[in-house]
Amino acid sequence: MARRLMEGSEAIAEAMVAAGCRFFAGYPMTPFTEILERMAEFLPPADGVCMNAESELEAIGMAWGAAATGARAATGSTGQGLALMQESISEMCTARIPLVVINMGRGQGDYFQATRGGGHGDYRTPVLAPSTVAEAVELVPLAFELADTWRNPVLIYGDYYLGHTSQAVETPEMVEGAVAKPWALDGTSGGSGHAKLLSSLGEAKQRDGVGYDLAEHLERAGVATLEMAAGVEPRCDVGHCDDADLVVVAFGTIGRFVRWVVKELRSEGHRVGYVRPITLFPFPADAVRQAAVGARSVAVYENNLGQMIDDVRLSLLGSCPVEFIGGLSMDSSGFGVGPEIDAPKIRARILAELERVETT
Amino acid sequence: MSETELVGQRVVLRTDRRPDDATLVDDFTPDLVDVGAHHLCPGCGEPIAIRSAVECIADLGAVERTISVFGIGCYTAFSNNLDLEVLQALHGRAPSLATGVKRMRPDALVLTVQGDGDMVNEGLQEVLHAAARGENITCILLNNGVFGETGGHITATTVLGQRTKNTLDGRDAERDGYPILIGDLIASMGGAAYVARGAVNDAGNVARTRRMLAAAFDTQERGEGFSFVEILTMCPTGWFIETQEAPDYLADVIAGTHQIGVLKGGDR
Numbered sequence: 001m002a003r004r005l006m007e008g009s010e011a012i013a014e015a016m017v018a019a020g021c022r023f024f025a026g027y028p029m030t031p032f033t034e035i036l037e038r039m040a041e042f043l044p045p046a047d048g049v050c051m052n053a054e055s056e057l058e059a060i061g062m063a064w065g066a067a068a069t070g071a072r073a074a075t076g077s078t079g080q081g082l083a084l085m086q087e088s089i090s091e092m093c094t095a096r097i098p099l100v101v102i103n104m105g106r107g108q109g110d111y112f113q114a115t116r117g118g119g120h121g122d123y124r125t126p127v128l129a130p131s132t133v134a135e136a137v138e139l140v141p142l143a144f145e146l147a148d149t150w151r152n153p154v155l156i157y158g159d160y161y162l163g164h165t166s167q168a169v170e171t172p173e174m175v176e177g178a179v180a181k182p183w184a185l186d187g188t189s190g191g192s193g194h195a196k197l198l199s200s201l202g203e204a205k206q207r208d209g210v211g212y213d214l215a216e217h218l219e220r221a222g223v224a225t226l227e228m229a230a231g232v233e234p235r236c237d238v239g240h241c242d243d244a245d246l247v248v249v250a251f252g253t254i255g256r257f258v259r260w261v262v263k264e265l266r267s268e269g270h271r272v273g274y275v276r277p278i279t280l281f282p283f284p285a286d287a288v289r290q291a292a293v294g295a296r297s298v299a300v301y302e303n304n305l306g307q308m309i310d311d312v313r314l315s316l317l318g319s320c321p322v323e324f325i326g327g328l329s330m331d332s333s334g335f336g337v338g339p340e341i342d343a344p345k346i347r348a349r350i351l352a353e354l355e356r357v358e359t360t
Numbered sequence: 361m362s363e364t365e366l367v368g369q370r371v372v373l374r375t376d377r378r379p380d381d382a383t384l385v386d387d388f389t390p391d392l393v394d395v396g397a398h399h400l401c402p403g404c405g406e407p408i409a410i411r412s413a414v415e416c417i418a419d420l421g422a423v424e425r426t427i428s429v430f431g432i433g434c435y436t437a438f439s440n441n442l443d444l445e446v447l448q449a450l451h452g453r454a455p456s457l458a459t460g461v462k463r464m465r466p467d468a469l470v471l472t473v474q475g476d477g478d479m480v481n482e483g484l485q486e487v488l489h490a491a492a493r494g495e496n497i498t499c500i501l502l503n504n505g506v507f508g509e510t511g512g513h514i515t516a517t518t519v520l521g522q523r524t525k526n527t528l529d530g531r532d533a534e535r536d537g538y539p540i541l542i543g544d545l546i547a548s549m550g551g552a553a554y555v556a557r558g559a560v561n562d563a564g565n566v567a568r569t570r571r572m573l574a575a576a577f578d579t580q581e582r583g584e585g586f587s588f589v590e591i592l593t594m595c596p597t598g599w600f601i602e603t604q605e606a607p608d609y610l611a612d613v614i615a616g617t618h619q620i621g622v623l624k625g626g627d628r
Binding site for chain 1 (some may be wrong): 423427429440443455458460465469489
């Protein structure tokens with residue numbers, strides 16, 4: 001298989017097209033913009049459609065319409081644009097329509113937005129957080145597969161580093177969507193007596209003596225959500241945790257830095273390990289708990305004020321002390337490229353925590 | 361007269377059963393409307409408008425390739441009893457969904473059904489952008505000048521002087537601003553190929569509105585761009601008038617501001 005030097009945004013866009021995505025709509029916003037540029041370049045030759053939507057609201061609306069026809073569809077933005085899309089994301093969960101949302105965040109301050117969401121109702125969205133371009137290429141087809149399988153929007157949560165880092169990666173492989181979509185609209189069921197209905201209010205027709213019954217529909221959508229939460233396999237990257245005194249948990253770009261620093265500290269004899277959650281929802285709670293067995297402390301490093309730390313605490317259920325060693329690090333642009341996102345500085349924070357743990 | 365009852369000091373119009381002096385003229389159910397009964401108020405104009413649209417689709421022979429996108433309002437009651445494929449949208453967002461549908465299924469006849477609260481309040485930018493793009497879809501507006509589903513509140517199309525639940529003394533320009541004449545606004549846009557404003561307050565206007573709907577669908581079928589039919593509909597409940605007064609109220613009050621006619625394209 002060919003390896004090529006590709007920028008993250010280009011690789012993600014190419015992986016989406018290879019995964020069968022044939023509709024994309026977006027609104028420019030740093031650091032998401034290059035994904036939109038690349039989709040506008042790659043989709044038309046693949047007989048796909050890329051729309052320059054007039055707003056994020058319309059971008060996700062267009063993708064919703066395309067997805068309703070059974071096409072693999074995607075949209076994306078950064079946290080601010082995702083904030084505008086929340087109503088549609090949650091409603092699409094209730095309407096059970098698959099979608100992939102590329103969320104190129106600024107820093108990691110949108111962890112709660114990604115994993116909890118700001119939309120209405122009883123919904124969840126699987127969230128995949130790649131730390132490298134190669135991993136993003138691997139997770140893109142998984143995102144479409146999960147979306148189709150569970151009929152639910154799926155988020156890929158990256159950042160400025162992921163979008164703008166160039167890395168030699170395998171050319172994304174073409175994959176076919178394997179999930180049949182008997183619910184998809186093409187018009188042909190019109191006049192049959194049972195024309196299809198794709199709605200967040202229910203799919204039962206009045207003709208069948210039912211009609212919209214939100215109690216019934218929301219309950220059914222809730223069951224589907226719980227099945228999805230239980231059925232999506234949590235993923236994480238775990239290293240050096242077996243005899244670790246300190247386990248450091250970090251995701252995405254920060255997780256990549258932490259992994260490098262932990263390997264360096266290990267080679268120097270320090271008893272430190274790492275867990276890098278790849279699925280932020282479902283959170284790899286069992287793996288975190290397992291990694292912390294025998295550890296004296298679990299340290300969480302995020303480029304925010306501490307959000308994922310809640311999930312780490314919920315995973316450990318008090319079985320191990322949890323310390324926050326991260327913090328917000330931004331440059332003046334606010335794009336999440338801060339001075340603290342630097343291996344020597346992260347190393348210093350981990351070492352300080354390790355010393356604290358080993359001397360108390 | 362409709363039947364009334366005294367509740368406390370108030371005379372209340374009963375809407376839960378047919379008035380004693382009313383007679384059933386016909387129980388005809390159009391082919392594509394699955395059930396005869398709907399739960400909209402007596403005198404509502406929306407069922408006539410929707411029936412007109414589905415009959416035009418049948419006349420066109422497009423039943424097996426139609427995808428309709430519904431907004432949120434009283435008319436949403438029809439999204440689950442049509443024998444046409446329906447995609448339910450969020451309040452205000454039907455035109456963007458219809459865009460995605462049409463781009464992936466260019467051979468389908470794609471229409472939206474929205475009310476004035478849905479289209480002109482919540483999602484105004486959506487319909488304007490779809491029109492400006494010349495999106496090859498047909499958007500239908502059911503305009504009664506009130507939020508009917510919540511009980512008759514002011515919308516962006518409520519005409520000056522019109523009483524609503526939260527403008528009891530009538531819409532006042534100084535306090536509440538002016539109504540948006542959405543059909544005229546869309547007619548001024550480059551991508552709009554056919555724009556018309558009809559009404560369903562009498563048989564003549566229903567027939568004229570059906571011709572407008574047919575012309576709009578033809579526009580889409582010929583691939584000429586965005587088509588738009590605004591239909592003025594009665595809402596006696598939200599207008600706080602007797603059911604049988606609503607058609608005249610529409611003609612005298614609503615259509616005085618939102619004037620009926622073909623605004624762009626077609627045979628005027």
